[in-house]
């Protein structure tokens with residue numbers, strides 16, 4: 770099975786911000802009063818997208834990305850010192 774992979778070429782769509790939006794979507798869908806049958810499908814799909822973001826931009830136990838850089842984490846490696 771192919772992996773779900775996110776590409777985020779828009780400068781405003783950093784993986785960090787997309788992750789935040791996907792998490793918001795998950796909680797919105799969870800509270801959504803309709804479409805109970807399809808909720809798990811939507812939540813699972815969002816979960817796969819979030820998992821891919823966590824693969825591309827790993828977070829530490831403190832919830833911070835720190836220096837866990839990858840090829841696609843999106844950090845500016847030259848100026849990134851956090």
Ligand SMILES: [Zn+2]
Pocket residue numbers: 834836837838839842843844
């Ligand atoms: Zn990074």
